[in-house]
Amino acid sequence: xxxxxxxxxxxxxxxxxxxxxxxxxxxxxxxxxxxxxxxxxxxxxxxxxxxxxxxxxxxxxxxxxxxxxxxxxxxxxxxxxxxxxxxxxxxxxxxxxxxxxxxxxxxxxxxxxxxxxxxxxxxxxxxxxxxxxxxxxxxxxxxxxxxxxxxxxxxxxxxxxxxxxxxxxxxxxxxxxxxxxxxxxxxxxxxxxxxxxxxxxxxxxxxxxxxxxxxxxxxxxxxxxxxxxxxxxxxxxxxxxxxxxxxxxxxxxxxxxxxxxxxxxxxxxxxxxxxxxxxxxxxxxxxxxxxxxxxxxxxxxxxxxxxxxxxx
Numbered sequence: 001x002x003x004x005x006x007x008x009x010x011x012x013x014x015x016x017x018x019x020x021x022x023x024x025x026x027x028x029x030x031x032x033x034x035x036x037x038x039x040x041x042x043x044x045x046x047x048x049x050x051x052x053x054x055x056x057x058x059x060x061x062x063x064x065x066x067x068x069x070x071x072x073x074x075x076x077x078x079x080x081x082x083x084x085x086x087x088x089x090x091x092x093x094x095x096x097x098x099x100x101x102x103x104x105x106x107x108x109x110x111x112x113x114x115x116x117x118x119x120x121x122x123x124x125x126x127x128x129x130x131x132x133x134x135x136x137x138x139x140x141x142x143x144x145x146x147x148x149x150x151x152x153x154x155x156x157x158x159x160x161x162x163x164x165x166x167x168x169x170x171x172x173x174x175x176x177x178x179x180x181x182x183x184x185x186x187x188x189x190x191x192x193x194x195x196x197x198x199x200x201x202x203x204x205x206x207x208x209x210x211x212x213x214x215x216x217x218x219x220x221x222x223x224x225x226x227x228x229x230x231x232x233x234x235x236x237x238x239x240x241x242x243x244x245x246x247x248x249x250x251x252x253x254x255x256x257x258x259x260x261x262x263x264x265x266x267x268x269x270x271x272x273x274x275x276x277x278x279x280x281x282x283x284x285x286x287x288x289x290x291x292x293x294x295x296x297x298x299x300x301x302x303x304x305x306x307x308x309x310x311x312x
Contacts, residue, residue, distance in 0.1 A: 001063040002055065004048050004101075005306030007111070008032070008069045010083050015047045016299075017055040018306035022119035024299060026054040037078075037089040045098030064102040065095070066305035068111035074150045076103050104308040108132065108301065110149045112257050112294065113140025114311055115304030120295035121255040129251045130294060131156070131242065133213075133258035137177035140304075141249070147311040157181070161240045179237035182213040182260050185230075189216045192230050200224035217263045231267050239275035246280045246289045257294035269293060 002025075007014040009032065017026040028051045034040055048065050052058070071081035076092025092103040106114065113122070113130040122128040126145050132138040137157030141148040148154060157177035158170050165174025178184055189211055193201045200219040204227075205211045208218075216234070219227025242254060261268070273291050282288045296303060 002057055002061050003063055003306035003309070004051060004065040005111075005302040005304065005308075006044055006047065006065065006067040007301035007305060008044075008067060008084075009301075010070070013044065013047055014302060015044075015051045016302035016306060017051045017057075018303060022115070022303050022307060024302060026051050027302070028054065032084075034084050034086075037086055037091065038094055040084070040086070041091060041094035042098050045095050048099045048101075059099065059101065062101050064104060064309045065099065066104045066106065066111070066308035067091075068106050068108055068301045068305040070108055072153070073105035073107060076105060078105065079151075102309070104305075104312060106147070106149050106305060106308050107138070107140075107153050109138030109140035110147060110153055111140070111304030111308065112138070112296075112300040113142055113304065114147060114307050115296050115300040115302075116255050116257070116294050117142050118307050118310070119303050120300065121292050122253055125252045127249070127251040127253075129154075129245065129249065129254045130257055131245070131254060133180065133238075133256060133260035134182050136183070137181050137241070138258075139245070141251075142311060143249070143251075145311065147308070149308075149312065156241070156245055159241055159244055161237065161244070176237075176241035180234070180241055182258065184237070185213050185216065185234050185260060186211055188230050188233055192216075192226050196226040199226035201227055201230075213260045214263070217267050220267055221264060231263075232271070235268060235271045236275070239272050239279065242272065242276055242291065243280045246276065246282070250282070250287045251289055252287065253290045253292060255292050255294040257300065261293050265293075 003018045016024045072079040078089040095103045116122045128142045130140045139154040139156035158175045160174045162174035166178040168175035204218045216227045216230035
């Protein structure tokens with residue numbers, strides 16, 4: 001059998017035809033255009049038809065379609081999306097009017113976790129987590145081989161790590177994603193640039209034309225002390241949340257994904273691992289959680305969405 005995974009991004013829709021081994025055989029991309037739930041359901045169904053035809057297979061050979069979405073989902077229903085005005089929509093029901101195959105929905109981080117679990121860093125584990133470091137902090141959990149998805153999806157990014165800290169969009173203060181997201185890292189970098197006009201951060205930002213999640217790491221690689229300090233600050237906040245997550249769940253492995261996770265190992269993964277080894281409860285015995293970099297990159301969303309039906 002084959003599976004179709006659809007990744008709903010901020011500006012584009014990507015659909016992939018995936019085989020039993022989790023390999024992407026065909027991909028189709030179109031711009032995201034939203035007018036109504038009914039129109040959206042038809043667009044994604046047509047996209048599924050297109051990628052099926054490109055693969056030279058029939059609809060009957062597709063076991064199911066999975067879709068990764070930026071928001072809250074439950075079963076085949078959309079509860080709330082952050083960048084598409086869709087709330088309490090029976091999307092599977094609307095979808096099957098145009099492409100009559102089961103539709104599984106997952107949020108972005110859940111799909112990343114499923115993809116990495118079957119085809120990436122998490123292969124061979126039973127208790128596995130992916131933490132995505134992007135605009136916010138996302139977390140996908142697979143425990144005992146089953147996805148904690150839908151209404152039970154993790155919101156670990158809203159774990160409070162600084163009591164009374166910075167205001168989060170969720171309404172609380174001091175949430176992990178206010179300190180460990182790419183957005184937070186950019187904020188730390190800009191603040192350091194204001195305080196240190198002599199720093200190489202300025203030259204790096206000018207060369208790249210932007211201050212982004214890479215700026216501090218690039219400056220640190222050049223030996224810039226301010227850049228190193230920004231990286232240390234970010235790593236400490238990231239490890240703080242990771243240690244709480246690890247102490248609660250005790251997974252075999254946590255994989256870091258998203259753009260920030262591509263940072264040089266000696267400036268991100270290595271110091272994070274040292275802090276986890278020192279500060280998590282595993283230092284006193286029991287299961288030791290391995291911290292690794294996610295492997296699938298931009299393919300994780302499609303592969304994970306396609307394989308959602310295996311872990312629900």
